[in-house]
Amino acid sequence: MAHYLLIESRDPFESNDVGYYYELAKGLVDAGNGVTLLLVQNGVLAARPSAHSAALSALRRSGVEVLADDFSLRERGISTLADGVAAAPIDIVVDHLEAGHKTLWH
């Protein structure tokens, strides 16, 4: 089983490509891989309870670990997170690189 770290920097309210990236996360976990989705920059806007947060909650239920960069959350004044989303420090990226996980940025 491989493990993937998918980093999403885009805002789903601005870019429809974000939905495809969520689908990639779902597809990888359905194929038996470990998947962590890390939201950074405007990507964290989906972590607010909102029209787009249900997709993140569904990813969590499917087995994807969903994290949001704590610095990006603070910059945007987001303190309440949608179900299934947890805040994480940016060091999490180095954790995954150190572990040899395949790390992709979108």
Add this chain to the structure above:
Amino acid sequence: MPKKTLTFALMDAPYESANLTTAFRILDAAARRGHDINVFAYEGAAGLAFARQAPHPNPVHGKNLAEENHPTTKDQVAALLVEAAKNGGKVDWVNCGMCVDERGVNEFVAGTRRGSPADFQAFTDASYNTLVIPTK
């Protein structure tokens, strides 16, 4: 965690993208852990280490140079090299040669060098892991 060699490719130009803020935070985290770091600065990112960047005051806000405390990416690159060395790591920062020529930014901060995409290939071959941060 034993020291590893990690490679990063950056493509965004200075002062234009939040990608670089996040990239420097990741690089700093890796440097604090003592890893050896390779950076291939491609396209607009070739200007990150341009030595003639200068901070500026902000007359609109009534701030002088010191009050504005304007960060420059060349200082961030230099600080990364210092942080890595302090923790037993090293940084090999390569500025894409064609990219710096196109942009006229071929004066680099000390400790960085000119190179080519072939260096990126060599970096990835010799690294434990690689992260590419593309432009949007």
